[in-house]
Amino acid sequence: MPQFKAPLADYQFLLKDWLALDEHYQNIGAQDFDFELVNEVISQGAKFAEDAVAPLNREGDEIGAKLVDGKVTTPEGFAQAYQEYIANGWNAMLGNPEYDGQDLPYSAAVPVHEMLNAANLSWRLTTMLTESAVLAVDKHASQALKDQYLAKLISGEWTGTMNLTEPHAGTDLALLSTKAIPNGDGSYAITGNKIFITGGDQDWTSNIIHLVLARLPDAPAGVKGISLFLVPKFLLDESGEPATPNNLGVGSIEKKMGIKASPTCVMNYDGATGWLVGEENNGLACMFTMMNDARFQVGLQGLGAAEASYQGSLTYARERLQSRAPQGIQQKEQKADAIIHQPDVRKMLLTQKALTEGCRALSLLYAQQMDVEKYTDGDVKQKAKQVLAFLTPICKGFMTDMGTEVTNLGIQVYGGHGYVREWGMEQLVRDTRIAQLYEGTNGIQAADLIGRKLTRDGGHMMTATYELLSNKVSSISDAQRQSHANSLLQEWKEVSHGLLGAKPEDAAGAATDYLHYSSYIILGVLWQSMADVASVNSNELIAKGKAKTADFYIKRLLPRKDNHKAVILDNSDDLLAHADQEFDYV
Structure with a gap:
């Protein structure tokens, strides 16, 4: 099974350079935090994910959880890793300081959560739900209940x-x-x-x-x-x-x-x-505090699995010798070239890379807005709430859909070995597939996006998101990248506003296409922004790699939006044309 290694260089680039974390914390009045502190948090989180949690992943899948005499047991090592987790304060990262929480910014915690998902999705799930429960109890429970339960939920006891x-x-x-x-x-x-x-x-x-x-x-x-x-x-x-x-x-x-x-x-x-x-x-409103957090966290599950699959694919593609590359012999000292030199394999690897790194940028932009909502008030806080509401179904739906696509590509890169359990790639597909279903299926996320977050809202949440992205575009120094990103945003705004008067059945029929259309455009904007910021990075691999990956995304993946757009601009007549009896011919 591939050994997970936390993508620290990418986190560091995104947080320090792309999101300008120090300036961000100053702007929201969170002066107690800076990039240096956050970098230390995620570096230590990486060690825990790599050393304590990832090694349990395959054996946990083989053994599974068991119910004996009414009691559940988890695979060996899971409970011990959890005790180490809470002893080092990881469960308390976002907790209320009145109950011994660390009250860290979300931008410090989200990378750790992604790493835990990449290392061992099964293990991460219980801690994820506890964090969501903490939010609901903290926000809605009586003082007596909080005093009885909150500190021990925050600590993880x-x-x-x-x-x-x-x-x-x-x-x-x-x-x-x-x-x-x-x-x-x-x-x-x-x-x-x-x-x-x-x-x-x-x-x-x-x-x-x-x-x-x-x-x-x-x-x-x-x-x-x-x-x-x-x-x-x-x-x-x-x-x-x-x-x-x-x-x-x-x-x-x-x-x-x-x-x-x-x-x-x-x-x-x-x-x-x-x-x-x-x-x-009023229980549903209380539960939605928990559910909305969990929906974003499930998006991180798709992202984490995508990262794990990409790492495994890249390692295998560099080692697996098979035939000669069509562009000419690449490894003269070997009897064949590694498959990484095959253009079709490169297309799969770059698809994995572009989707994974693009979704990571989206997740950290979301985390930044959670910081804004947490630390500010007034109009700034309200705008952040609107952005988060609009992006929540996108993060949950698109990031888990792409998690499934990327992990399936991982199997494909491995060929027959990808289908065999010992290599670990098929487990990533099986583990990730649930993320498209729980916390509201991705069809529900799409219906929520187009129904509640766009049409019923009158486009205000979308406009707030458009403005946030426009601010990212305005800071792009490369004229060509800025022009392209701006044209994407203008197209998205026009198409979105055109849906405001759509018939309910037409909006529902276009829901998944609108979620994907929006997502591909948003990632296109983020990739142009990242490539521009990376161009002056001292790390040459980041400077060149981000630009080339952005260009791959724009050429090979962004055109997917046009198919979704065509469906959005049509109606749902074909979906509703069949009589029930016409679905089969019995």
Whole structure:
């Protein structure tokens, strides 16, 4: 299996030069932070990802999580790596300092999260959901609940989960049926079944804090009648330590295509004691605090897997001797040339590289805007919120779609060896495929983008994103690159505004195409910006490599946008033309 190596040089270029991190922190009033500090954080994160987590990946896939006598066990080494993780404070990076969190900027934490995903996606999942649970509890829970649970969630002494999906209710949470009955003492009895619960049980921590969507008696129908509850695996004693087992348990763990070392649990609640988080019947709004963070984090899963696959592909292509290159003999001392000299293999490698590095730039631009939203107020904060809202479905949808494309290319570069488990490339495909499905399928992300974030919003979120990108374009010094990036933005703005009056069925039919169209254009703008900034970099490999990769992206990948644009500008008549009986000919 390829050995993961954190792409530190790319992080350093993007953070120091492209995003001008020191200036960014000054502008948002975060003077306690600078690039030097962030570089130290990500350098240490790289060591942990490479040395502690990555070596567990293949064996974890082979062994998987297991359920024995109602208790889940994870593969050997997983719990030990987690204890090292929390002992070194990684779980607390973004936590509220009032509860011993480090309160780091997102631009410092996101690279570490990407590296963990690249090193071992199954292992990363439980810590990811805990971070999202921290956000929901911190923002919406009562002071009493925060005082009881937040510090130990932030430290990682306890983990957290998100319980939405039921066997009959996935995307349509209006069908949710789990019940919450008041106990008369401020607590509630939670009864129902939840499925697909990541980390629903594990052997890492002494307690697990479940955030569960349920309905109160006489709650309004539909999503307006859903409330959120905090339901611990163990109820706490007077000293705040886990004591009495709650009335909940694991019915089974899913047998899955990938992420096999991550316990995906069926959870059964049988009058389990829980406490209301936020206001009654406002649970969905509370849960979206968690879900929106998780959606971006899932995008990072696609990005991390893409990086791991690219590294494996590049190593193999340099070592695998096969035939002679069509442009002439490249390695006279060998009986054949390495396949990296084959133009078709180079096309695959450069596709992996251009998509991975482009999505990384997008993820760090997103992180920068999270910093702005966190540290500023007024109009600046509001603009950042609009940008984040618009980019969230793009980051989740496009980055995971590209993660699947890039990891499939990894198998193709390896040829037959890519299909064999011991090389590790097929595991990346299996692990990554789920990222297009959970936290809202990518079809849902596309519908959210075109339905809520564009048309229902009247284009304001898109305009805020356009303005942010325009600022990046205005700083491009190369006239040709600036002109091209600007023309891309103008085209995108025109097409987007043209959708504002679209029929609902036409918008829905073009949703995925609009998400991809927008994404390819945004990456095109980012690549022109990166190439321009890199041109004066002292590292010659970055200076030349970024420019050449940008040119490859513009020539070979950006034209994909035109196919998506053609669909966007048409209607959905063909999608709706078939009668139900016409889908087959029985």
